[in-house]
Amino acid sequence: KQEVTQIPAALSVPEGENLVLNCSFTDSAIYNLQWFRQDPGKGLTSLLLIQSSQREQTSGRLNASLDKSSGRSTLYIAASQPGDSATYLCAVVSNYQLIWGAGTKLIIKP
């Protein structure tokens, strides 16, 4: 059964730092991987989608990589800002289901 793990569970860094969030999955037979952002009590905003055949995707200050063979994805956030504070979730599509990690709660200190 596919399991998705995100490390760290929480991260607090000063503004301006570059940071990396990690996501790992146990079964490499995935169709794609999607990173989401969730603000407290709010909905899920899609950040980046990486197809299984792709190695990375970029959007603005965000870059996500995918290594299917090792079951890992990273989300790189450049020049972090207080507005980046949120919970970041990764999810893999496996057998027509979206399997979620528990998320990384990110706090950017001004």
Next chain:
Amino acid sequence: EAQVTQNPRYLITVTGKKLTVTCSQNMNHEYMSWYRQDPGLGLRQIYYSMNVEVTDKGDVPEGYKVSRKEKRNFPLILESPSPNQTSLYFCASSLNGVNYGYTFGSGTRLTVV
């Protein structure tokens, strides 16, 4: 604007009173699904639908029903809600549930007392 619309956003109800949470998408997506989010348990899939009249159970289907009579709508039905169904619910759609990303609704916060 391409979107998934859920209603209501907030709902407080009493145990045993049937309720329906509606979900509608305007992107002509084949695939739709429902999730619940609980502290410490994360997001879990309740039901999904790969096309009209085709539905299947997710990881936590007990106590829920769904129907997919038309492509755009995928309502979640709680026939006899119980307090353990108090949760934040999300509906999502995807072109085919496999090769394309998922778009989520804004969520429905349900409290069953």
